[in-house]
Amino acid sequence: MYSLRGTWMRGGTSKCWLFSSVDVEPLIEQAGSLDEILVSAFGSGDPRQLDGVGGGSSTTSKAAIVSRSSEDGIDVDYLFAQVAIGDRKVEWGSNCGNCATAIGLYALQQGLVAIDPVTTIVRLRNRNTGAVLLTEIDTPGGVVPSEGSAQVAGTSALGVPVGLTFIDLGADRTRLLPTGSVEDTVELHGSQYRGTMVVAGAPAALFDASDLGMTGAGSNTELMERVPLLVELRRATALLMGLSRPEDAITHAVPKVGIIAPPVDYRLEDGTLVTAGEYDVCVRMLSMMAPHPSIGLTSAVAVAAAATVRGGVVDRVVDGAATSTLRLGTPAGVLAVDVDIDADGNLTSVTLHRAARRIATAELFVSAAATALSIG
Template structure:
């Protein structure tokens, strides 16, 4: 079978996007399609279209939404690398950036002058996101000059806002009931904040365990197994599945220090407010997932959290996050007792190709 798909870069991720009309309607059939199309069983995904990294082995299936005020819905899948499965339990902000541009080019949203609004709902989590896509001159653009930390390549500017992001999965900003607490990991007490904003996550106070939160990716890679044990312990405390790899997300946070970004730029401690190093599907994230950025910005507003304690801009609506790729700026608005109502990040996207992916029909179960 030949399946139409579009490869789009959104921020620091690449995501294959599928029209709902072109793929199986059952989740089992869709998962089988993606596993085979990506070559998921192979750790290098050689016999497939997957990128063999957590930031490039992503997929989304998109359909129009009949609900007033929402243009499209999308189901996000994190396709396995070396394992024949797809994680369906999370959202991806970088892919949402890609989806917003794709929606404009495909006519799912009507172009309205120099900026076009696209409102999206993530089927996995119920999260609603509002995007503002650059359509200068009243046209959809193939190329642009907007850059983001993690790549020197430009793209079409997209502003992405997460609407009412707090408690989307667990129903609470602090699922364990505390702004910060101690988790026992291997007989050691580890101070963490468990927060649900953008996505459920557990943030480790880096200094409390002899880290800075600004370690190079190669050093963070040595901490993956330990961070996974933190993630499992936090999942149990948050009432989440301890077997999946997508959520809760996990990483270190620390005070700003000077470092060199992955693209070679010098980043001074004064250039940002909080150091962050996160995992994505059990591997160091080369920058930061946008759902993680939302959670960190929300935690920065939470008195007593490990982010609030280490940030040089604690309680401020604008937070500059130091990531391995550089500084990501996140803006919170509509601040209330339970956290921000809107969290916005500036991103960029570019459509890379339209393709037909060849998948054996026998590999994809179809509904009777």
């Protein structure tokens, strides 16, 4: 057994354990690997993550290793980990905007950056993908906030307001469209599924909901019935996008996969009515092996980027609506994303308004490796 210091943060609608690289690196040799540290700390291999700090869901089984950056123009580097729940493995191929929101506040609270007397901007680099993000937090008088009154769709919890901006997204059309097409058709079991595949925020494959026999505005219970098909589509598009090879092990973090549909009236789980006029495009996403309770921020960025691809699945729905703000209808409500589009119609940045809060600082006592547990 060994101990590991960590900070538990909520960013938006996710919870994330943040660890300083200074604390983690000396433990890697003892544990055998960074993956082993995380799966043991989280209690993975048990669907309940009973013997660790994991929350038993994809939005609460996340971690990041954070360090002050030595790169010019970058303040903080972080390595994001999507820690599996029932399996003892970690997926390193993606990013998490909600966790980045938390890291921006963490960087201030841990003294990783100088505090501005008005507003502090932190330049973050996601080491998994190379993406650069900016967080903006009000620090009047040079004081770092510990609490705030900001709220986001999907939770009633309050937190410190954080502006999160993804930059340098779509100027390179070759990078944005990895298959070279504005729309691809995937054939499975004799049926065809039309999708637009983009790399912005995270690699994502966005399919026309009607091809799956869905309105796109149904409940996550309805979407759960399509999870096996969506998992197959994710595997097929990973190959098309060059993210994996046929002989590679199947991964569940990327590409992000979801369905797109025109706005219709729908209700949230609490019965609140969301009318078609309140949003521009209906989105339902998969998170690992289950429907996402809201939408991941990297997925939101991907949808915004896909909206600029003329003739693609998202563009057919929004029809040029993404001029300054794009409103996404999600299972948790409407998420508004501010978009910056250049004169050529390319998306250059996306800003989301989020909230973050430090929940705890703790010393974790990490046990030796355990075997995976199957719950009957």
